[in-house]
Amino acid sequence: MTDMTLSSSAPSSTARADGYRFSVGETLKHAVLILGALVVLLPFYVMVSYSLKSPAEIMQNTGGFFGAQEAFRDEYCVKLGKDVADCMVTPVIYNYTTAFQKAPLLRYLLNGVIVTASIFFIQVLVALPCAYALAKLRFWGREAVFGLVLFCLLIPVHAIALPLYIMLAKLGLTNTYAALVIPWSISVFGIFLMRQFFMTVPDDLIDAARMDGMSEFSIIWNVMLPTAVPALLAFAIFSVVAHWNDYFWPRIVITGDRSLFTPPLGLREFKGDADGDNFGPMMATATIIVAPLIVAFLIAQRRFIEGITLSGMK
Amino acid sequence: MSAIHLDSIRKSFGETPVLKNIDLSIRAGEFLTLVGPSGCGKSTLLRILAGLEAPSAGSVSIGDRVVNGVRPANRNLAMVFQSYALYPHLSIEDNMMTPLRLRDLSTAGRLPWIGPLLAREKYREMRRQVEETARVLRIEPLLQRKPGQLSGGQRQRAALGRAMVRKPVAFLMDEPLSNLDAALRIHMRSELAELHRSLKTTFVYVTHDQAEALTMSDRMAVMMDGDILQLGAPDEIYNNPQDIRVAEFVGAPKINLLPGVIDSAGQARCGDVVLSRVGVGAASEKVTIGLRPEHLELAGGDEKGSLTGRLVHRENLGADLYLHLSVQDGAHRMVVRTAPHEIGRVSIGDDVRFVRKRGEAMVFGADGKRIRLSETPAAAVPEVA
Numbered sequence: 001m002t003d004m005t006l007s008s009s010a011p012s013s014t015a016r017a018d019g020y021r022f023s024v025g026e027t028l029k030h031a032v033l034i035l036g037a038l039v040v041l042l043p044f045y046v047m048v049s050y051s052l053k054s055p056a057e058i059m060q061n062t063g064g065f066f067g068a069q070e071a072f073r074d075e076y077c078v079k080l081g082k083d084v085a086d087c088m089v090t091p092v093i094y095n096y097t098t099a100f101q102k103a104p105l106l107r108y109l110l111n112g113v114i115v116t117a118s119i120f121f122i123q124v125l126v127a128l129p130c131a132y133a134l135a136k137l138r139f140w141g142r143e144a145v146f147g148l149v150l151f152c153l154l155i156p157v158h159a160i161a162l163p164l165y166i167m168l169a170k171l172g173l174t175n176t177y178a179a180l181v182i183p184w185s186i187s188v189f190g191i192f193l194m195r196q197f198f199m200t201v202p203d204d205l206i207d208a209a210r211m212d213g214m215s216e217f218s219i220i221w222n223v224m225l226p227t228a229v230p231a232l233l234a235f236a237i238f239s240v241v242a243h244w245n246d247y248f249w250p251r252i253v254i255t256g257d258r259s260l261f262t263p264p265l266g267l268r269e270f271k272g273d274a275d276g277d278n279f280g281p282m283m284a285t286a287t288i289i290v291a292p293l294i295v296a297f298l299i300a301q302r303r304f305i306e307g308i309t310l311s312g313m314k
Numbered sequence: 315m316s317a318i319h320l321d322s323i324r325k326s327f328g329e330t331p332v333l334k335n336i337d338l339s340i341r342a343g344e345f346l347t348l349v350g351p352s353g354c355g356k357s358t359l360l361r362i363l364a365g366l367e368a369p370s371a372g373s374v375s376i377g378d379r380v381v382n383g384v385r386p387a388n389r390n391l392a393m394v395f396q397s398y399a400l401y402p403h404l405s406i407e408d409n410m411m412t413p414l415r416l417r418d419l420s421t422a423g424r425l426p427w428i429g430p431l432l433a434r435e436k437y438r439e440m441r442r443q444v445e446e447t448a449r450v451l452r453i454e455p456l457l458q459r460k461p462g463q464l465s466g467g468q469r470q471r472a473a474l475g476r477a478m479v480r481k482p483v484a485f486l487m488d489e490p491l492s493n494l495d496a497a498l499r500i501h502m503r504s505e506l507a508e509l510h511r512s513l514k515t516t517f518v519y520v521t522h523d524q525a526e527a528l529t530m531s532d533r534m535a536v537m538m539d540g541d542i543l544q545l546g547a548p549d550e551i552y553n554n555p556q557d558i559r560v561a562e563f564v565g566a567p568k569i570n571l572l573p574g575v576i577d578s579a580g581q582a583r584c585g586d587v588v589l590s591r592v593g594v595g596a597a598s599e600k601v602t603i604g605l606r607p608e609h610l611e612l613a614g615g616d617e618k619g620s621l622t623g624r625l626v627h628r629e630n631l632g633a634d635l636y637l638h639l640s641v642q643d644g645a646h647r648m649v650v651r652t653a654p655h656e657i658g659r660v661s662i663g664d665d666v667r668f669v670r671k672r673g674e675a676m677v678f679g680a681d682g683k684r685i686r687l688s689e690t691p692a693a694a695v696p697e698v699a
């Protein structure tokens with residue numbers, strides 16, 4: 001009898017011990033990670049929270065995350081000479097409508113889409129053939145060219161910003177979409193990343209395509225591109241995030257024409273206003289600007305992570 | 315159908331010569347195997363034939379046409395790769411359609427969506443060809459699948475299918491069976507040979523596996539270090555190797571090699587055992603005597619001219635039993651083939667006596683070349699065993 005109970009209980013008890021084992025190392029790891037996550041998330045928390053609250057709540061730091069959402073008086077509206085009763089607004093609605101009214105935010109978002117999409121498209125157009133040649137074709141000086149690519153990775157954009165600006169200005173291209181796109185059309189990082197990926201594509205596949213009658217360019221677009229989708233996604237993350245969020249370059253080449261502003265430039269509209277720092281609408285703008293990237297990430301989360309691990313491993 | 319000629323082909327990568335002056339004529343419709351240890355330049359030769367690699371010197375002609383400057387696709391050859399090299403993003407049907415699409419359609423016809431509408435007739439014809447090939451290879455149910463969803467054997471067939479649809483002048487195959495498991499590999503040997511018989515097209519087949527070469531080919535070319543050592547029918551290569559390296563490479567288990575000398579009577583002997591007669595004029599030359607495992611048999615009693623070895627290992631394959639013997643006090647290893655029922659009760663460590671069967675031995679000179687046997691009748695020289 002005792003034997004039986006012992007033997008039947010033993011496996012289940014070990015299983016339980018396996019499931020809930022306490023480990024100091026794991027706990028410590030998680031504590032550190034949670035702390036890191038908090039540090040990263042806190043600014044986002046503040047951004048979203050401020051975009052929901054009234055100016056008074058922001059200044060006095062009250063109202064928790066959502067704020068009380070009590071109507072308050074819009075001073076700007078009063079200054080315009082309207083009736084005070086008409087100028088009572090709810091904070092959320094006020095912040096977000098102001099964001100869209102005071103600056104043509106939709107236009108900025110559209111500009112952001114046009115610029116990042118063109119940059120990515122041209123970068124792929126250039127990087128794939130380059131990467132293919134560097135990975136799969138044998139020609140004199142290939143290693144030297146690849147060395148130059150690696151060397152270019154080390155040059156910070158800020159170092160060449162001034163000459164680039166002068167060149168664009170001489171060509172009369174400042175304050176155009178071209179000025180926003182052209183300097184980024186060749187991505188050495190993209191070339192490097194795709195080259196590393198193409199190195200892993202078997203030569204046989206390319207030879208098979210040649211036997212079937214494909215030209216080298218046809219091989220790039222019809223064979224290499226479809227196999228490189230995960231790597232392209234990884235590259236897309238880097239490219240789109242960098243250029244969607246870029247403040248530095250648009251600030252330099254877009255000097256007057258507000259209709260060419262990208263979303264980060266749009267944020268500036270709320271700084272140094274006559275009526276003081278208007279944090280609510282500004283944070284609402286910031287929230288709207290980062291939203292597309294976050295939504296895109298949530299939708300394609302799995303593939304994004306696949307792409308990043310891929311670029312990290314190879 | 316056209317014959318293929320390779321004339322004085324040389325190839326070096328940088329300073330290293332990989333192919334040294336290869337001459338090879340491939341007859342129309344034959345199954346020719348290039349066989350040799352890995353790294354001997356078989357793939358390079360095949361790729362030169364395909365046009366994927368340019369020779370450093372020499373010419374390639376298909377039929378009467380020199381094709382040195384012709385692009386691979388325009389040589390009308392099809393290649394099957396070891397890794398199958400199917401396009402991973404296309405279904406098997408599209409994989410098989412690709413060579414036809416590129417050969418038969420205009421640029422407009424290749425456009426996505428619109429293409430099939432513009433060239434409807436051609437698409438129908440292409441699809442018919444794909445289906446016909448799929449039926450021959452019995453891969454019809456797989457046509458809509460992606461290569462990633464197939465087993466190794468099925469991918470192998472799909473790759474064959476892609477090569478077959480375009481009805482090429484010749485099939486080039488680079489170790490197509492190497493990635494299959496052993497049982498399937500042996501099955502595919504006979505299937506490929508049958509396919510060759512029914513298609514009646516030239517097959518140029520590269521392998522490092524001498525068994526594949528022996529079982530499948532009409533002729534085989536044994537390559538080593540960038541040279542073709544011997545070209546001939548499998549029987550001829552096996553029974554009559556002209557070079558010691560060929561003798562060693564072909565046949566499993568390997569041929570037994572014993573050092574020997576040629577005595578004044580023109581007999582090749584190992585120690586005091588006469589193993590073969592050779593032509594005149596080569597007295598006291600150091601030679602190597604080759605005896606295949608099946609050319610030896612166990613000696614009944616204390617027969618004259620028998621060798622003794624200590625049994626170190628026995629390998630039972632069911633029908634055959636290979637005895638691994640250490641002879642001349644462990645200086646050499648020899649393998650003797652017997653049948654399991656012949657051996658009786660011999661255990662590891664026992665001494666075994668064996669003799670050469672009449673007329674079977676190959677003698678190679680110091681340069682590795684075969685020394686011709688003399689034509690004198692057996693009575694002229696006291697023959698042993």
Ligand SMILES: Nc1ncnc2c1ncn2[C@@H]1O[C@H](COP(=O)(O)OP(=O)(O)O)[C@@H](O)[C@H]1O
Nearest residue numbers: 327328332350351352353354355356357358359
């Ligand atoms: N692209 C290349 N560059 C340099 N050396 C090569 C290249 N391709 C093959 N080789 C060399 O040529 C020799 C023969 O290769 P290969 O024809 O592939 O041999 P096999 O197919 O008989 O195993 C090998 O030593 C290999 O290292």
Ligand SMILES: [Mg+2]
Nearest residue numbers: 356357358488
């Ligand atoms: Mg090879």
